[in-house]
Amino acid sequence: MKIKLLIIAVIAPFLGMAQTPNFTITGKIGNLNAPAKMYIDYNSEEEGKLDSATLVNGAFKFTGNIAGIANSRMTLSREGIRDKEIYGTKGLGDVVYVNFGKEKIQINSADSLYNAKWTGSKVYNEMLAFDQQVGPTVMTVHHNANVAINRANPEQQKDTAYFKTLDKQVQALRISRGQKMLLFAKNNPNSYFALQALSESVSGYGVKPDIVLPLFNKLSEPLRLSYTGQGLYKLLNGHIVTAIGVNAPNFTQQDVNGKSVSLADFKGKYVLIEFWASWCSPCRAESPNLLKQYASFKDKGFEILGVSVDSDKAKWLEAIKKDGLTWPQISDLKGWDNEARKVYGISGVPANFLVNPEGKIIGSHLMGEALNKKLAELMN
Incomplete structure (x- = not known):
């Protein structure tokens, strides 16, 4: 017992250090109160996090830990509905995309997050200087157009x-x-x-x-x-490791039930690795054709492995159900930071790779009739 207590006493200070926040964002937006909420999605290296705070007389505060420079999206919703502000306002939501570091930051505005002034962040100032040199971000351009x-x-x-x-x-x-x-x-x-x-x-x-x-x-x-x-x-280097004729890189992610699934599990079948996302309209538009092809060839040694670059599990599951997708679906829920996406060099979705029973890539980026023709040649 004394040994256990001694071990706990030794590691306790280090546990406390690990939990000490290394960034703070304190803000005030007008005099807003509930149901108004501020949301922040941020990632630093491999970790992605989501936090929220209800505004009290316009004030809010976020603290947390990041490993390096964070990429983040901040959203102010006067109704307390994050997704509506991001997706349902035709590009006019009160949303900003910013970088910050291990800093104590202040945000102040009389009316909106979009017009807020940031102080105390060297990284944020460097981001502004970067944008000044290269031009406004895509999000800013589309916001101004809207x-x-x-x-x-x-x-x-x-x-x-x-x-x-x-x-x-x-x-x-x-x-x-x-x-x-x-x-x-x-x-x-x-x-x-x-x-x-x-x-x-x-x-x-x-x-x-x-x-x-x-x-x-x-x-x-x-x-x-x-x-x-x-x-x-x-x-x-994705174009090298995914060239026609090379062995498809193996990867393992979790399915909708939390079970680990690997590409290697499907060796001996033709497999279409389908990269997609719930928020991707062209991906969803391809679903009916995939359903048709899957029904035609699944009993002839054909399988589809859906790899989602979603970060919101609920939206991922909702899209699977709504589109009636019946093939295996996996994701690491890291969003665009999905490990398989990086290995395969995917710069946009939808994207796919067709793998033969021996595990070699025999086709890529096959959509619509191009996919149908290829499968008909292989299966018939």
């Missing part, structure tokens, strides 16, 4: 030329940011935002890995070896 549409007069609302002009402006800003991000990474090899610029170039702008990889290799060693850096490295 504000313009919302303010348009009745004549403009009916004018297709008005919308075409607005769309051209949006696309011009996107192209400009995409080009400037590569230049930023080249000129700032020691900046965390150089790494973020390269990640965004691949995932958000479809820049080819052979263009990004030389820039990645010139980043500082700590950036390259960081969790984010290694994730990007896997993504950049």
Whole structure:
């Protein structure tokens, strides 16, 4: 008993240290009270977390632990409904996407989170400087476009030329940011935002890995070896490890019941590894065709393995049920940080890989009739 007590006494201080928050975000938005709530989704390296706070006379506070620089989404809902603010406001929700570090941060605004002033965060200031050099984020561009549409007069609302002009402006800003991000990474090899610029170039702008990889290799060693850096490295080399004819990389994630499922479990069958998400409209639009193909060939040695890049389990399960998906479904619920997505070099969903009974990749990115034709050739 004395030995056990001694061990507890020794480790107790370290447990206390591990639980000490290393960031604090304190804010005040007007004089809002319940049901108004502030939400924060953030991840630092492999951990993703969600927290919320009810506003009391406009005040709220978040504390937590992060391993490095956090990527986050903050949402203010005056009705206390996070998802409605994010998805149900046609791009006009009170939502911001920000980076922060192990800091004590203050947020203040008289009316909204979107217009709030941030103080006490060196990382946030570096993010602003980065955006000033490369141009506004995609979220900001679309938010401003939606504000313009919302303010348009009745004549403009009916004018297709008005919308075409607005769309051209949006696309011009996107192209400009995409080009400037590569230049930023080249000129700032020691900046965390150089790494973020390269990640965004691949995932958000479809820049080819052979263009990004030389820039990645010139980043500082700590950036390259960081969790984010290694994730990007896997993504950049995904086209090599998923080339036609190579052995499909194995991976293991949990199914809807929490049971571990591996790609290797399906060896001996033709397997379509289908990357998708509940929030992805093109993915969901492909579901009826997949259902038809699955019904036709599942008894002939064909299987589908759905890999979701969702982070919200409830929404994932809801989409499976609503679309009537009957094949195995797995996810690590890390959202876009899904480990299998990084290994396979996926920069967008839907995406898929067709694997033969020997475990080799024999097709990729097969949608609609292209998939149907390939399966008909193999199965018939």
